[in-house]
Amino acid sequence: MSLTRIYGLFLRHFYLITRSFPRILDLVYWPSIQITLWGFISNFFATHTTYYNNAVGVILTCAILYDFLFRTSIGFNMLFLEEIWSRNFTNLFIAPMKIGEILTSLVITALIRSLIGLVPAILLTSPLFGISILDLGIFLFSLFLSLYIFGITLGILVSSGLLRFGPSFENIAWSTMFLLAPFGCIYYPIETLPEIFQKIAYVLPLVYIFEEARNILINQTVNIENVYYAFIWNAFYFSLSIALFYYSFNAAKNKGTLINMGE
Amino acid sequence: MKNLIEVKNIKKNYGKKEAVKGISFKVEEDEILGLLGPNGSGKTTTIGMLLGLLKPTSGQIFINNLKLEENRIKILEMINFISPYIELPKKLTVRQNLYVYSKLYKVQNINERIEYLSEKLRIGELLNSITGELSSGQKNRVSLAKALVNEPKVLLLDEPTASLDPEVGDFVRTFLEDYKKEKKISILLASHNMNEVTRLCKSVLMMKNGEIIDQGKPIDLIEKHGRTNLEEVFLKLSRSKSEFN
Numbered sequence: 001m002s003l004t005r006i007y008g009l010f011l012r013h014f015y016l017i018t019r020s021f022p023r024i025l026d027l028v029y030w031p032s033i034q035i036t037l038w039g040f041i042s043n044f045f046a047t048h049t050t051y052y053n054n055a056v057g058v059i060l061t062c063a064i065l066y067d068f069l070f071r072t073s074i075g076f077n078m079l080f081l082e083e084i085w086s087r088n089f090t091n092l093f094i095a096p097m098k099i100g101e102i103l104t105s106l107v108i109t110a111l112i113r114s115l116i117g118l119v120p121a122i123l124l125t126s127p128l129f130g131i132s133i134l135d136l137g138i139f140l141f142s143l144f145l146s147l148y149i150f151g152i153t154l155g156i157l158v159s160s161g162l163l164r165f166g167p168s169f170e171n172i173a174w175s176t177m178f179l180l181a182p183f184g185c186i187y188y189p190i191e192t193l194p195e196i197f198q199k200i201a202y203v204l205p206l207v208y209i210f211e212e213a214r215n216i217l218i219n220q221t222v223n224i225e226n227v228y229y230a231f232i233w234n235a236f237y238f239s240l241s242i243a244l245f246y247y248s249f250n251a252a253k254n255k256g257t258l259i260n261m262g263e
Numbered sequence: 264m265k266n267l268i269e270v271k272n273i274k275k276n277y278g279k280k281e282a283v284k285g286i287s288f289k290v291e292e293d294e295i296l297g298l299l300g301p302n303g304s305g306k307t308t309t310i311g312m313l314l315g316l317l318k319p320t321s322g323q324i325f326i327n328n329l330k331l332e333e334n335r336i337k338i339l340e341m342i343n344f345i346s347p348y349i350e351l352p353k354k355l356t357v358r359q360n361l362y363v364y365s366k367l368y369k370v371q372n373i374n375e376r377i378e379y380l381s382e383k384l385r386i387g388e389l390l391n392s393i394t395g396e397l398s399s400g401q402k403n404r405v406s407l408a409k410a411l412v413n414e415p416k417v418l419l420l421d422e423p424t425a426s427l428d429p430e431v432g433d434f435v436r437t438f439l440e441d442y443k444k445e446k447k448i449s450i451l452l453a454s455h456n457m458n459e460v461t462r463l464c465k466s467v468l469m470m471k472n473g474e475i476i477d478q479g480k481p482i483d484l485i486e487k488h489g490r491t492n493l494e495e496v497f498l499k500l501s502r503s504k505s506e507f508n
Contacts, residue, residue: 002369004366004369005366005367005369007366008363008364008365008366008367009363009366009367011359011362011363011366012352012355012363015352015354015355015356015359015363016352016354016355019354019355019356020354082352086350086351086352086353086354087348087349087350088349088350088351088352089349090316090344090346090348090349091344091349091350091351091364091409092367093316094314094315094316094339094342094343094344095339095364095367095368096336096337096339096340096367096368096369097336097367098336250318253315253316253317253318254317254318255277256277256308256311256317258311258316258317259307259308259311259314259316259317
């Protein structure tokens with residue numbers, strides 16, 4: 001692994017983001033709008049339900065966590081798509097970069113992109129709704145880490161599809177998170193799902209992450225088992241995504257996708 | 264002379280379709296080899312295989328005596344490519360693009376290298392311009408600078424002067440001739456501009472339907488086929504294969 005090359009690819013995206021005010025605005029705008037919207041919806045729920053004793057806090061916290069996951073995954077895909085849209089894809093793949101270096105650089109850049117959007121959204125919740133995500137305490141870090149790994153995993157899986165099938169796979173890039181969201185039990189307990197859906201949900205790390213966030217906020221207790229299962233499933237899917245990326249890269253070299261991508 | 268490119272009987276199949284049917288050739292150092300052929304003849308596929316973007320179905324490729332299959336990263340460090348079909352990130356300035364690629368190729372003394380290439384390729388005044396806002400001729404010279412940022416031993420050029428006006432086209436051709444002479448590099452040039460090929464190439468390969476159907480020095484091919492220039496030879500060979508086999 002060469003840090004110089006990893007830094008070089010990071011710089012390519014850093015320059016792109018910092019040169020363009022609309023890009024920075026886009027990164028900040030959607031999470032902030034999302035949080036504001038969910039804040040007002042939660043305020044309304046709080047006056048019409050007895051389920052949550054802290055409806056605004058729970059829903060807003062989950063909204064922030066979900067948005068972090070969404071931004072990380074989309075952010076990773078965007079970095080890959082940027083290369084295709086700018087017709088720079090071939091230049092990147094004929095540079096002497098190992099696949100591991102490309103992935104590492106994109107993983108770091110995706111984190112920075114997500115944080116650019118997330119930090120203003122978190123700051124906004126306090127003055128507007130009197131909510132602080134820091135109420136989750138030190139377990140906040142483990143939840144964020146789990147979400148980040150799963151977001152990156154989804155990003156790598158979609159990028160594998162882009163490598164294997166070319167730009168026509170782009171639409172899938174936008175829809176993955178929407179497909180998984182119902183099974184993630186982001187805003188509701190897993191019991192809300194039909195039994196067959198529960199079985200699917202239990203093999204995703206999301207359900208453990210969001211169950212734990214609600215558990216901490218509602219019951220003020222920590223269930224380490226949830227954190228543990230989230231990491232186990234994350235490790236499984238992350239390893240799978242890396243293996244699939246390498247497989248797709250080799251398949252693309254056989255099929256000719258890498259050279260056609262630039263044309 | 265040392266062979267910097269050596270291709271041994273490479274084939275590339277896409278399913279049942281044979282895109283390249285077992286071709287072999289060599290390019291010595293300080294040589295420009297022309298790769299000619301009509302669209303779909305297998306030129307781009309061949310270049311893709313040399314760049315490691317495509318895996319040959321069979322056969323072997325050696326760059327600077329290193330087997331590509333086993334030394335992909337080492338080989339990519341000493342090779343580069345320019346094509347009108349690929350571009351540099353449009354929103355970055357020219358300097359940022361050259362800086363990024365210098366990092367990817369682990370170039371030492373990056374600023375010195377950028378200054379050197381800027382002077383040689385007359386892009387000094389463009390360094391702080393946005394790449395996407397440049398004219399085709401300016402973009403072409405910037406892409407060439409990117410392709411030379413790692414001081415490649417092997418340069419693969421796919422239509423390097425396509426869509427350039429005659430003045431810029433001539434500048435690029437002169438630059439390539441001088442650079443090749445100075446650095447003793449090997450260049451594989453795929454082009455449809457027969458005057459360019461006649462001027463730059465020591466020898467040419469004529470491809471059709473994935474095969475090499477003729478090869479030799481441009482002047483010898485013109486004489487062999489009883490034509491007055493390479494374009495006429497190209498047309499003759501493109502339109503009929505059997506009579507030359």
